[in-house]
Amino acid sequence: METRMVYYEEPYRRELTATVTEIRSDGVVLDQTICYPEGGGQGGDRGTIGHAPLLDTTKAKDGTILHHIENAPFAVGDEVEIVLDWARRHHFMRLHTAQHMTSGILHQEFSIPTVSVHLGERIMMIECATDEITTDVAYRVEDLVNQRILEDHPVHSETHDRASAEALGLRRSIKVAGDNIRLVTVDGVDTIACGGLHVAHTAEIARLYYMGQERIRGHVRLIFTVADVATEEIRKRSEAVEALTALFSAPVEELVDVATHAVAAAQAERSELGRIKDQWAALRLETLAGKSHDAILWEVEESITLKEVSHAVSEREDLLLCAAKGEGENRFSWLIAAKGSGAERFDFSLQRTALLDGFAAKGGGRGGVYQGSATGDCSSFLARFRELVN
Ligand SMILES: [Zn+2]
CATH class of the missing domain: 2.40.30.130 (Elongation Factor Tu (Ef-tu); domain 3)
Structure with missing residues (x-):
């Protein structure tokens, strides 16, 4: 049955x-x-x-x-x-009806067909067969749908046979099989074949809220929500803006400019700091090289990263160096440079196993510079390297 x-x-x-x-x-x-x-x-x-x-x-x-x-x-x-779970169901009914209205308005007023639709727990996405929808157009769609929502159009469904349904020339082709086609009409706004559930009057949707868009497969996907979820989303954005105006001490009108400048200034300072740290690493390397006439063993300071060590090393053509930096929890990262005459004293490919095996170390490299991570303590690693150098 x-x-x-x-x-x-x-x-x-x-x-x-x-x-x-x-x-x-x-x-x-x-x-x-x-x-x-x-x-x-x-x-x-x-x-x-x-x-x-x-x-x-x-x-x-x-x-x-x-x-x-x-x-x-x-x-x-x-x-x-x-x-x-009525809250969930009713949200779907409102979202679904709003989707019909939005796709209908997109089709009628802007000749933009709907390709596919996703109705989520909070938002809906309408994939449109076009590669661009300006914010202006999206807002006009939102306004037109909201106007129809306020006008409180009745929504109803009727079962038609296939021939009479197809004769109506609906905006979307009929996808279901069989001869009994359920047509859903938002009076004066839209009619399509649909098997879903809808509200009885558009005023129940309360409001449509345009949340933005994304690009997918050369199409535009418009994102919307409705009713109380719309209110929640609007408040969430409003609170974020309020927090940012306090953080940047800027009024809403100037917020984007002020934040853009702050981000640019932070980026400039970061690259300046990077340059100074590179210089600092190069100076440290110079000092260590001056003290040692043998292989350089460098337990790298907290303030210098191995990236900066590798920059300093790249400036030199004749070098034999082993650097290691503790990363906490019995872990460390390492860098070896064997360049020029240094390459004659230490051959990474030959000595690799002898050096790395005792430290469960991983890594590699080329051009005389090798890098990786390991387990154990830095000083034993440096001592092991020293033993292996000719
Ligand atoms: Zn529907």
């Missing part, structure tokens, strides 16, 4: 008593249900069935509506009470 889809007859019904007709490994089947199964871009309903959590509702390949309940605490023939 096929499950009666009460969600189509009474989309606002939140509770229903049903009878369990089958308990399958992939879900519970009922004689009738108010739970919408995932499909057409709309998520499956949640809630409780017989007090057990309803995790999801889906449709099997054969069309059976499956209620996902772990260890169902009832048997075939039992009467159970379905209680919907």
Whole structure:
């Protein structure tokens, strides 16, 4: 027996008593249900069935509506009470109706077709068959939809046979099989074939909020939300701006300029600091080279990174050096330079195993400079290197 889809007859019904007709490994089947199964871009309903959590509702390949309940605490023939997670369902109904209206306005007023739609738990994305939608156009779409929402257009559905549905020349081709086509109309705004659930009047959507866009596969994806989620998103952005105006001591109108300058100044200072640290590393290397007429062993200071050591090393053509820097927790990183006459005294490819094995060290390099990480302590590594040098 096929499950009666009460969600189509009474989309606002939140509770229903049903009878369990089958308990399958992939879900519970009922004689009738108010739970919408995932499909057409709309998520499956949640809630409780017989007090057990309803995790999801889906449709099997054969069309059976499956209620996902772990260890169902009832048997075939039992009467159970379905209680919907209404906040979730109602959000989907509002989001879905707003999507029809937005795609309708995009099509009618701007000749922009909708390619695909994603209705999320909070936001929706409308992928449009165009490579550019200016902010101006996006705002006009948002304004037009909000105007229609306020005008409180009725939303209704009728079942048509395929021929009469196709004769209407809808903006989207009919994707479902069969001869009974469910057409959903937002009066004066849009009509398409759809199997989802919608609000009865557009005023229920309260507001459409344009959140931005992203590029995908040469298309533009517009991002929107509605109703109380829109209010939350607007407040979140407003709070972030407020915190930034305090942080930069700038009014909203100047915030982007002030922040842009601050970021640019920080970048300039960072590169200046990098230059000074490179100089500092080169000076340290010069001092160590002056003191030692042999291989240079360098336990690198906290204030210098091995990147700066490698910059200093790259300036020299004749060098034999082993540098190591503790990274905490018995770990260290190392750098070896064997260039010019140094390369005659230490051959990394030949000595690699003898040097690295005792320290579980990894790494490599070329052009006489080798780098990596290791376990153990720096000074034993430097001593080991010293032993291996000719
Ligand atoms: Zn729909």
